[in-house]
Amino acid sequence: MSVALPRASRRRFSGAGRPWVPYVFIAPFVALFLVFLVAPILVAVVNSLYSRQSSGLGFGGTEVEFIGLDNFARAIGDADFLAGFGRVALYGIVQVPVMMALAAALALLFDTALVRGRKFFQFAVFLPYAVPGVIAALLWGFLYQPSVSPLLQALRGIGIHADLLAPGTVLWSVANVSLWSYTGINMIILFAALQTVPREIYEAAKLDGASEFRIAVGVKLPMIAPAILLTTLSSIIGTLQLFNEPQVLQTVTANIASDWTPNMAIYAASTLGKNPNLASAMAVLLGLATLIVSVLVLRLSNRTTKRATDGL
């Protein structure tokens, strides 16, 4: 019979007789997702409800006790931990818009025919992203120290005595490192998004008499709104998770405390304070805060993207 062959091949393509086939294909993702994302979250949540308790002088051993939400209460009651959230919020409110504006401006500039040596300049802007964040912070750390910084020495030469690691300035010095590191990658994403916009739209606008600037602001930006919101969202999340740069700069200035950002506070609680249970509760709180901010930004972005594309 000739029936068997077609059926077999149909099966191969449709998988109709083997309903488990799709699951096999997604199994690697699901396994990694469960092991490296869901499981750690569950472990953190469970850990946050317990505490390792000693008694007396502590030399009689420890017992793990269920303490409910006490760790959360302690974390929320820690003014310095909460101040860390305020600090990254202030940082984010300034650093993220500045970085996104810079990245968008550069992407639009590279998208015009006006720029010579585009490949070179794009590469130059992108290059800092290839430098690991820790190394970037080390580099800038040298540039922020008056006796070893050619930058500050040059400034002193013209009579300006800048202290970039003072309590009032250090936040912006950290922001500068992130700006230097991440503007490039955001520019590349926005530039790539611009390449997908049909050129006919620009021509139509030009025929209507729109200037390059008008096209950039009125056509290009709305067209790549989804990419802008994606990069903004990941930048905001990155801000909440701020750790590498301040942790490294902490080694050159005492004005970055051990709990300067929420992530640093978690690190300090678990490694320096040796209280992984409290650190778990703090991590859960940070995760929740990130979730809330992400949902808010996404909500907002969906609405504005819709409006922007509707307008075209």
Place this chain on the structure above:
Amino acid sequence: MEATKLTRPRWMRPASFAMAGALALVGLAGCSASGGDEGVTEIEFWGWVPGLEDLVDTWNEENPDVQVSFHRMTGDDGQKVEVAVDGGAGPDLVQLSTHNLPDYVIQERVVEITEWVADEEENYTPASWASVSFDGGVYGIPQGIGPAGMMYRADILEQHGLEIPTTWDEYLETARALHAANPDVYIANMSPSEIGQWVQEIQQAESSWYSIEGDAWKLGVNDEGSKLVAERWQTLLDEGLVTTEQMWTPEYWALVNNGTIATVSYAAWFPTILAENAAETSGLWKVAPLPVNEGSTNSGDSGGAAVIVLKNSEHPAEAAEFAAWLNGSDETQDTLITVGGLFPSTQNGLASEALLSESEFYGGQVVNEVFIESAENTPATWVEGPNFGTIQTAILDEFAKVVTGEQTFLEALDRAQAAGVADLESRGLSVVD
């Protein structure tokens, strides 16, 4: 830089700038429990003292049945050890600041080794042996201590016709005279990030962060001795007589090299580091005893280290035997002192001629003569206790706000004390006021 240390020793100091990169880049090195071929016991040992590789080789040649493998600790390896041990793995032996040993005992990460090493006690200084003994048990073999001395720029003092200050009152006078004579010169750098310099001076003042009352801990972060030291540095700070750079940074070494800082008070292991980082000032430095408090001959100590057997070791007896050999045998003392830069906590080490070699950097001075005397004058009042790390972090965070003028040292100490008490109580430990 980590970490911050002969409370955390210098080579694993998270506060050391260049190490910050290593901290983030070094992956988790193998932390497997020991196992091995039949008949041969394998011991894994993590430590940071220079030259340990050679000593381990010597042991392995002499002891074919017990083979030790060595891992040099950098960056945050100390924290990795804790995680590994809590997770059921980790090396057999690790080097540890004795300030952190009580935590290891309380968290049950360390094996009591009394039965194998009790007869070693007589070779160790009483203070160092006490630092590894808790509740009648021995939990490690001491490896070096940190008696304090004062490194000073002899040329600068001489230039301004100033005597070497021997008391802290004279130190203040010298600071004033020096700064008045040359506003670009400061008597010292008050690093808000350096707990060891704080610890040595409060120990000199017979303060102790911990003491035991009955079955409870008592914290003394803001006790009388600490207040005395706090007022001293407050005066120096308020009168603008000290710089406040963070120690170990390029900026700090620049100030040391260009003659801005006239004295550095620190432990016996510091002279070697100073010589390495300020090579161009060779011959200008000398070492004098740490200035004393009025009416006292006390010196101070920033803390020592120990080699301890971790709980997941399958061969604690052999591991303890190796640790005892490494730190206490006659054949290892010279290497530990000359290559390792350790100030010995052993009687045979203190008797070693290697300790009394002249140092070119210090104009041919036998600098350890100062530190030997310092060790003899260190009061036995310091008690180690749980959660040194939390108090250390609290103090350093608060001190950062002191040098910027936001608060005073006394206020900083009160806050750190409160943070320490709250932390111990949250762990279920008994604390008395």
